[in-house]
Amino acid sequence: MDNLNLGRHISGQFNEDLERVINHVMQMGGLVEKQLSEALLAVCDADQDLARKVHKNDYQINKLEVSIDDECTRIIAKRQPAAGDLRLIMAIVKTIADLERIGDEVKKIAQVALESLSGQQKDLLINLDNLGRRVLEFLQATLDAFTRMDAEAASAIHQSDTKIDREYEALMRQLMTYMMEEPRTIPQVMSVIWSARALERIGDRCQNICEYIIYFVKGKVVRHTTEDGIIKTE
Amino acid sequence: MDNLNLGRHISGQFNEDLERVINHVMQMGGLVEKQLSEALLAVCDADQDLARKVHKNDYQINKLEVSIDDECTRIIAKRQPAAGDLRLIMAIVKTIADLERIGDEVKKIAQVALESLSGQQKDLLINLDNLGRRVLEFLQATLDAFTRMDAEAASAIHQSDTKIDREYEALMRQLMTYMMEEPRTIPQVMSVIWSARALERIGDRCQNICEYIIYFVKGKVVRHTTEDGIIKTE
Numbered sequence: 089m090d091n092l093n094l095g096r097h098i099s100g101q102f103n104e105d106l107e108r109v110i111n112h113v114m115q116m117g118g119l120v121e122k123q124l125s126e127a128l129l130a131v132c133d134a135d136q137d138l139a140r141k142v143h144k145n146d147y148q149i150n151k152l153e154v155s156i157d158d159e160c161t162r163i164i165a166k167r168q169p170a171a172g173d174l175r176l177i178m179a180i181v182k183t184i185a186d187l188e189r190i191g192d193e194v195k196k197i198a199q200v201a202l203e204s205l206s207g208q209q210k211d212l213l214i215n216l217d218n219l220g221r222r223v224l225e226f227l228q229a230t231l232d233a234f235t236r237m238d239a240e241a242a243s244a245i246h247q248s249d250t251k252i253d254r255e256y257e258a259l260m261r262q263l264m265t266y267m268m269e270e271p272r273t274i275p276q277v278m279s280v281i282w283s284a285r286a287l288e289r290i291g292d293r294c295q296n297i298c299e300y301i302i303y304f305v306k307g308k309v310v311r312h313t314t315e316d317g318i319i320k321t322e
Numbered sequence: 323m324d325n326l327n328l329g330r331h332i333s334g335q336f337n338e339d340l341e342r343v344i345n346h347v348m349q350m351g352g353l354v355e356k357q358l359s360e361a362l363l364a365v366c367d368a369d370q371d372l373a374r375k376v377h378k379n380d381y382q383i384n385k386l387e388v389s390i391d392d393e394c395t396r397i398i399a400k401r402q403p404a405a406g407d408l409r410l411i412m413a414i415v416k417t418i419a420d421l422e423r424i425g426d427e428v429k430k431i432a433q434v435a436l437e438s439l440s441g442q443q444k445d446l447l448i449n450l451d452n453l454g455r456r457v458l459e460f461l462q463a464t465l466d467a468f469t470r471m472d473a474e475a476a477s478a479i480h481q482s483d484t485k486i487d488r489e490y491e492a493l494m495r496q497l498m499t500y501m502m503e504e505p506r507t508i509p510q511v512m513s514v515i516w517s518a519r520a521l522e523r524i525g526d527r528c529q530n531i532c533e534y535i536i537y538f539v540k541g542k543v544v545r546h547t548t549e550d551g552i553i554k555t556e
Contacts, residue, residue, distance in 0.1 A: 161412055168402040178395055181412070182419065264508055271505040274498055285519075 102167045106176070109159050113180055113187075116152040117231040120187050123149070123194045124227060124290070128220040130201040131213060131283065139201035142194065149191035153184045175307060179300040183234065186293040190227070193286040193293075200283045203276055212266060212280050215259045216287075222252055223287045223294075230294040239305035242298035252291040259284050336401045340410070343393050347414055347421075350386040351465040354421050357383065357428045358461060358524070362454040364435040365447060365517070373435035376428060383425035387418045409541060413534040417468065420527040424461070427520040427527075434517045437510055446500060446514050449493045450521075456486055457521045457528075464528040473539035476532035486525040493518050 123142055130138035160177050163169070169177060197220070205213070226245065233241040263284070267277050357376055364372035394411050397403065403411060431454070439447070460479065467475040497518070501511050 161408060164398060165404050165408055170399050174395060174399055178391075178415070181415070185416065185419065264512065267501065268505045268508050271502045274502050278498065 102163075102169070102173075105159075105163050105167065106173070109156060109163065109177075109180060112152065112156050112159065113184060114231070114235055116149060116156065116184060116187050117234065119145075119149055119152065120190050120194070121224070121227055121231060123191060124197070124220075124224055127194045127198040127201075128217060128224065130198050131220070132217050134201055134205070134210075136202055139198040142198040146191050146195050149188055153188040156184050157181060172304075172307075175304050179304040182300050183297050186296045190290050190293050193290050196286040197283045200279050203279045205276055206273075209273060209276055209280075212263060212277065215255075215262060216280055216284055219252070219255050219259055219284060219287050222255060223290050226252060226291055226294050230297050233301055234297060237301060237305055239302045242301035242305075246295050246298040246302075249291050249295050252288065256284060256288040256291075336397075336403070336407075339393075339397050339401065340407070343390060343397065343411075343414060346386065346390050346393065347418060348465070348469055350383060350390065350418060350421050351468065353379075353383055353386065354424050354428070355458070355461055355465060357425060358431070358454075358458055361428045361432040361435075362451060362458065364432050365454070366451050368435055368439070368444075370436055373432040376432040380425050380429055383422055387422040390418050391415060406538075406541075409538050413538040416534050417531050420530045424524050424527050427524050430520040431517045434513050437513045439510055440507075443507060443510055443514075446497060446511065449489075449496060450514055450518055453486070453489050453493055453518060453521050456489060457524050460486060460525055460528050464531050467535055468531060471535060471539055473536045476535035476539075480529050480532040480536075483525050483529050486522065490518060490522040490525075 123145060126138055127142045129135065130142060160181050164174070164177055167173075200213070200216070226249070229241070229245050232238075233245060260281070263277055263281050267274050270277075357379060360372055361376045363369065364376060394415050398408070398411055401407075434447070434450070460483070463475070463479050466472075467479060494515070497511055497515050501508050504511075
């Protein structure tokens with residue numbers, strides 16, 4: 089947490105507030121990571137009990153989002169932070185919203201474990217699992233960059249999202265071909281498609297978090313810098 | 323804007339800040355609504371030029387999000403609002419994030435207009451258009467509740483999302499059946515499926531905005547109140 093410059097605050101109480109809230113975000117991130125990891129395992133092993141556990145445990149993520157959000161509002165009201173400190177709090181408020189939504193996507197992934205897939209259909213899960221592992225690494229790297237408030241790492245992670253997109257597109261082509269060859273299996277394959285889509289969205293949400301890290305460290309908005317977007321620096 | 327109680331603020335400057343930022347949110351909302359309406363028209367009339375225009379104009383929504391976000395941070399830093407005022411600013415920060423994402427979903431809807439669909443496939447668009455109209459009304463009602471900061475309306479809108487879900491599920495069943503009967507058309511039908519999904523997500527995001535309105539007016543968090551969620555009041 090070097091980049092947080094906790095030492096520079098005159099108020100020790102404010103430092104404590106900040107450290108506590110950041111610890112809670114890390115706890116939330118750890119939980120989201122665990123949920124994704126278990127959802128992938130559930131799909132891979134067709135473990136319905138584990139899939140149900142993932143569904144059930146999502147409430148813990150929701151609960152943390154609500155309490156961290158509340159904590160942030162209280163800190164702003166009580167400590168009236170300015171400039172960098174306020175930017176950090178705003179970055180946290182946005183980060184937890186994305187983490188919560190990642191939790192929702194994870195539930196959709198676990199859903200595939202509840203489908204009855206035939207042996208041949210299970211082959212489709214191999215590439216879903218590959219995509220899943222890549223996304224899990226991406227999430228881990230994002231959370232790591234958040235913990236260190238490392239804008240350079242965040243920027244590198246942000247750019248590497250294209251690898252996920254490429255893998256996602258290849259998987260999608262494979263799934264569409266399969267459906268065209270075996271139309272009877274469309275309902276089952278669609279559930280794999282929703283999972284793949286959920287994984288791709290988790291990648292996008294990690295990118296959002298990377299943008300918040302860069303915003304906090306550099307005070308620069310890097311959202312909407314793609315094809316039809318804008319680049320805006322403050 | 324009665325519920326904003328602008329009259330009670332001692333600082334006239336703060337009132338002006340608040341009014342300005344809320345006007346910008348309404349401007350952003352109006353733009354999102356216009357984009358959705360044009361995207362639906364583009365799909366219905368297979369108007370590729372209009373679809374491209376929708377794609378191009380999304381940058382205006384992105385730009386507004388960045389500037390309103392900036393405005394909110396400045397207000398917090400300068401005016402150090404407490405309690406209800408701070409809650410309003412936080413509700414705005416979250417609302418514009420959802421509006422911006424609705425803009426992204428709208429681009430996906432417009433995408434269908436760029437596909438070459440046969441006459442028979444175009445029949446599938448009738449129900450997509452019906453779902454689209456329902457979602458457009460839902461968005462308009464949400465923005466209206468936001469303008470009036472009307473928690474009761476927000477609560478009623480929130481509950482009526484189930485109608486969208488039902489219509490979405492019926493459409494999805496129709497599309498899957500069509501794919502099973504005409505597997506050659508899967509790539510085209512998939513683009514209709516992504517559009518339907520985008521519409522369903524817009525409904526979800528409107529629900530989020532309703533939750534922020536209720537949070538502002540009642541100081542009560544109503545997120546995560548569904549099946550496996552939690553109900554938390556502050």
